[in-house]
Amino acid sequence: xxxxxxxxxxxxQFGDYETDVFYDEIFESGGGPRRGxxxxxERIEDLSEGELxxxxxxxxxxxxxxxxxxxxxxxxxxxxxxxxxxxxxxxIEAEDWKVVERGLEQRVTALNLFCDDIYHDxxxxxxxxxxxxxxxxxxxxxxxxxxxxxxxxxxxxxxxxDLVRDGDGQFYVLEDxxxxxxxxxxxxxxxxxxxxxxPQVFEASGVRPVEDYPSRLLEMLNWIAPPGVMSPTVAVxxxxxxxxxxxxxxxxxxxxxxxxxxxxxxxxxxxxxxxRTTRGFQRVDVLYRRxxxxxxxxxxxxxxxxxxxxxxxxxxxxxxxxIANAPGTGVADDKVIYSFVPQIxxxxxxxDIVLPNVPTHLCWDEKERTMVLGRLDELVVKPAxxxxxxxxxxxxxxxxxxxxxxxxxxxxxPRNYIAQPMLALSRAPVIVGDHFEPRHVxxxxxxxxxxxxYVLPGGLTRVALERGSLVVSSSQGGGSKDTWxxxx
Amino acid sequence: MLSRVADSxxxxxxYIERSENIARFIDxxxxxxxxxxxxxxxxxxxxxxxxxxxxxFNQHYxxxxxxxxxxxxxxxEDNPNSIARCLxxxxxxxxxxxxxxxxxxWEQLNRFYHxxxxxxxxxxxxxxxxxxxxRIRQESLLFAGIVDxxxxxxxxxxxxxxxxxxxxxxxxxRMLDVKYFLLLPAVSDVGTPLDDLQWSALLRxxxxxxxxxxxYGRISPKRVAEFLLLDRYFPRSIRHCLLEAQxxxxxxxxxxxxxxxxxxxxxxxRLTSSFNYAxxxxxxxxxxxxxxxxxxxxxxxxxxxxxxxxxARRPDFDPGGRLWQIQAAAxxxxx
Numbered sequence: 001x002x003x004x005x006x007x008x009x010x011x012x013q014f015g016d017y018e019t020d021v022f023y024d025e026i027f028e029s030g031g032g033p034r035r036g037x038x039x040x041x042e043r044i045e046d047l048s049e050g051e052l053x054x055x056x057x058x059x060x061x062x063x064x065x066x067x068x069x070x071x072x073x074x075x076x077x078x079x080x081x082x083x084x085x086x087x088x089x090x091x092i093e094a095e096d097w098k099v100v101e102r103g104l105e106q107r108v109t110a111l112n113l114f115c116d117d118i119y120h121d122x123x124x125x126x127x128x129x130x131x132x133x134x135x136x137x138x139x140x141x142x143x144x145x146x147x148x149x150x151x152x153x154x155x156x157x158x159x160x161x162d163l164v165r166d167g168d169g170q171f172y173v174l175e176d177x178x179x180x181x182x183x184x185x186x187x188x189x190x191x192x193x194x195x196x197x198x199p200q201v202f203e204a205s206g207v208r209p210v211e212d213y214p215s216r217l218l219e220m221l222n223w224i225a226p227p228g229v230m231s232p233t234v235a236v237x238x239x240x241x242x243x244x245x246x247x248x249x250x251x252x253x254x255x256x257x258x259x260x261x262x263x264x265x266x267x268x269x270x271x272x273x274x275x276r277t278t279r280g281f282q283r284v285d286v287l288y289r290r291x292x293x294x295x296x297x298x299x300x301x302x303x304x305x306x307x308x309x310x311x312x313x314x315x316x317x318x319x320x321x322x323i324a325n326a327p328g329t330g331v332a333d334d335k336v337i338y339s340f341v342p343q344i345x346x347x348x349x350x351x352d353i354v355l356p357n358v359p360t361h362l363c364w365d366e367k368e369r370t371m372v373l374g375r376l377d378e379l380v381v382k383p384a385x386x387x388x389x390x391x392x393x394x395x396x397x398x399x400x401x402x403x404x405x406x407x408x409x410x411x412x413x414p415r416n417y418i419a420q421p422m423l424a425l426s427r428a429p430v431i432v433g434d435h436f437e438p439r440h441v442x443x444x445x446x447x448x449x450x451x452x453x454y455v456l457p458g459g460l461t462r463v464a465l466e467r468g469s470l471v472v473s474s475s476q477g478g479g480s481k482d483t484w485x486x487x488x
Numbered sequence: 489m490l491s492r493v494a495d496s497x498x499x500x501x502x503y504i505e506r507s508e509n510i511a512r513f514i515d516x517x518x519x520x521x522x523x524x525x526x527x528x529x530x531x532x533x534x535x536x537x538x539x540x541x542x543x544x545f546n547q548h549y550x551x552x553x554x555x556x557x558x559x560x561x562x563x564x565e566d567n568p569n570s571i572a573r574c575l576x577x578x579x580x581x582x583x584x585x586x587x588x589x590x591x592x593x594w595e596q597l598n599r600f601y602h603x604x605x606x607x608x609x610x611x612x613x614x615x616x617x618x619x620x621x622x623r624i625r626q627e628s629l630l631f632a633g634i635v636d637x638x639x640x641x642x643x644x645x646x647x648x649x650x651x652x653x654x655x656x657x658x659x660x661x662r663m664l665d666v667k668y669f670l671l672l673p674a675v676s677d678v679g680t681p682l683d684d685l686q687w688s689a690l691l692r693x694x695x696x697x698x699x700x701x702x703x704y705g706r707i708s709p710k711r712v713a714e715f716l717l718l719d720r721y722f723p724r725s726i727r728h729c730l731l732e733a734q735x736x737x738x739x740x741x742x743x744x745x746x747x748x749x750x751x752x753x754x755x756x757x758r759l760t761s762s763f764n765y766a767x768x769x770x771x772x773x774x775x776x777x778x779x780x781x782x783x784x785x786x787x788x789x790x791x792x793x794x795x796x797x798x799x800a801r802r803p804d805f806d807p808g809g810r811l812w813q814i815q816a817a818a819x820x821x822x823x
Contacts, residue, residue, distance in 0.1 A: 067598045241584045254587035278798045
């Protein structure tokens with residue numbers, strides 16, 4: 001327990017808020033607000049009693065009316081809830097962000113070269129940097145994609161890697177999401193709501209804007225249209241209204257002013273991808289797909305699937321369609337491949353990695369596996385091919401039975417498991433009842449790869465809802481905050 | 489516009505119009521009950537006749553009294569035509585086409601839907617039903633106004649208008665049918681204050697009392713029928729609804745006046761013409777109920793033709809035939 005510094009005595013809103021041993025996003029360790037957060041904390045202190053809570057409720061009502069909700073199924077049928085949203089923003093200072101920005105640009109550029117190499121000559125394998133066995137066994141690896149030449153050589157157009165901060169305040173990459181990362185709509189909606197909630201602080205703080213994301217996304221999508229198409233028809237492909245990210249799919253389509261299509265709206269006709277309209281068929285030139293690779297084309301990937309568009313991959317292969325992200329990019333989402341990213345960056349760019357990985361032990365390696373099995377009570381074990389916090393063992397919090405179960409799983413399928421040290425995830429103040437409490441947070445920034453890589457200044461700050469919990473995933477009940485990247 | 493999207497927009501608008509009309513029916517009956525001289529007995533059963541849901545009602549309730557009928561038409565989740573189900577269906581359709589309607593339209597639907605689900609609002613139905621039902625009417629009108637004022641009047645809007653006008657024409661006809669056919673006064677009652685009261689209630693139900701008075705002054709059954717069937721200008725008269733719908737259909741089909749480009753236009757055009765050139769005395773002498781019956785049949789056929797022309801996935805464009813089989817199973821028209 002850290003002794004409370006003098007300043008807190010005068011802070012009514014933050015009461016007995018403690019930073020404890022963790023890195024806090026808003027407060028110095030045991031002290032006052034960080035430089036960039038001063039204004040915010042002062043203004044919040046100036047609010048009359050109950051005012052902040054009133055604004056929190058107003059923000060929640062706004063989210064409900066905007067329909068930014070998901071269904072909770074219970075005894076009385078489905079009820080709708082909003083994704084928990086906290087009006088206290090998370091602030092990232094300009095110099096910290098510079099590192100993140102540079103690191104992500106570097107990472108995405110290298111991963112894009114990696115995808116292209118993997119589906120062509122596999123030089124990186126031939127040169128012994130990434131083992132062939134690892135590539136072949138990655139679940140996102142699609143042999144069907146060999147020889148594909150995506151328009152403009154871009155594979156991973158939209159990337160959302162997850163970052164965390166450890167006790168020293170250093171950012172680490174926790175995992176990469178190159179298939180269809182979601183969450184950017186919440187970044188944009190959270191910002192809208194927060195501008196209404198704390199207009200004065202927002203204006204005075206010099207926050208970098210995120211609002212141009214949809215136009216940048218559209219520009220990039222237009223850029224990957226097949227050559228010769230003057231004004232391309234772009235469509236967002238969604239699995240449908242029951243998908244948990246459906247709100248985002250329709251939000252992005254609406255913001256970009258393009259069609260939102262489902263598989264059943266599409267067909268391949270005369271060598272082109274077409275959608276069924278009230279006036280017959282219309283050609284589609286670029287697809288921003290938000291469905292998994294497997295469900296794109298039953299002829300190419302999954303014959304038993306009724307989802308997807310038969311023949312779509314042929315159209316793509318013939319160069320008559322742009323797809324973002326390209327099929328096959330999931331190979332880089334594999335957590336064993338992830339552990340090679342520093343070498344991948346070095347191999348393609350000749351640079352040292354800017355944003356480090358969390359140290360990762362591969363159970364695939366016999367020596368490391370023995371070590372991991374001996375230290376299951378201190379490590380976090382993750383399956384290589386899952387996301388969203390599924391199937392994870394948090395060693396220190398686990399029962400002996402669970403550890404034993406994981407030891408069995410690891411031994412049975414070592415390729416599918418990695419282990420990482422338990423991180424002291426950074427924390428930020430969150431409104432709980434009528435006061436602030438610290439909660440662990442992570443950050444998902446979004447990167448577009450068009451002519452130049454573009455890192456959206458902000459991102460989705462996800463918040464663990466339970467005190468002490470490290471689980472921030474929204475599918476596991478996490479909430480979110482607006483992320484303010486300061487201009488200077 | 490995608491066929492699927494057009495279909496959904498049409499139903500978003502149609503379901504809201506339906507809930508508004510249900511609120512109108514109930515509201516007017518509440519008023520009528522207040523005005524009736526003691527001992528004449530309240531008439532609640534016709535309300536479920538209007539929506540053609542009497543058999544379903546009888547399955548779930550024993551007495552067609554005020555409380556049961558209101559529950560059935562307003563909140564009952566087992567009644568596909570209850571306000572609750574209409575609002576949910578409208579919103580579900582809207583949710584699947586959010587990118588094609590304006591944010592304001594979506595937000596209004598959402599507010600309306602959530603308002604309707606709050607216990608506080610629901611409790612009004614017992615304590616202050618007039619406020620309750622007039623609020624539902626207002627929210628629906630607000631929805632229609634927002635659709636008109638915030639959406640481009642392009643394809644999507646025309647499908648919304650088409651849905652709204654066809655639903656409205658259908659409900660006006662049912663209202664008239666019930667009153668005219670089932671409540672036709674005994675000869676001795678014609679012209680009595682009671683008869684007058686019921687006809688003005690009917691007009692009020694269609695928000696038509698004031699417009700009617702301006703046009704005709706004294707109430708007579710024939711004039712009321714003429715007004716609600718054939719008036720060129722009143723927005724809830726069947727002819728007006730058909731003309732509006734026809735206008736949208738023509739724009740959607742890119743055809744010129746007097747011609748048709750598809751079966752939807754042909755059917756709706758024929759139906760509209762029959763109203764344009766009708767005389768109320770002929771309708772009444774050959775039987776209003778028969779007339780309305782055949783109108784509803786024709787209207788349904790026009791609705792089916794709209795589905796076939798614009799919304800159904802066309803097998804003739806699918807050379808392999810495989811997609812059609814899969815999708816025919818998934819595609820179903822709403823009603």
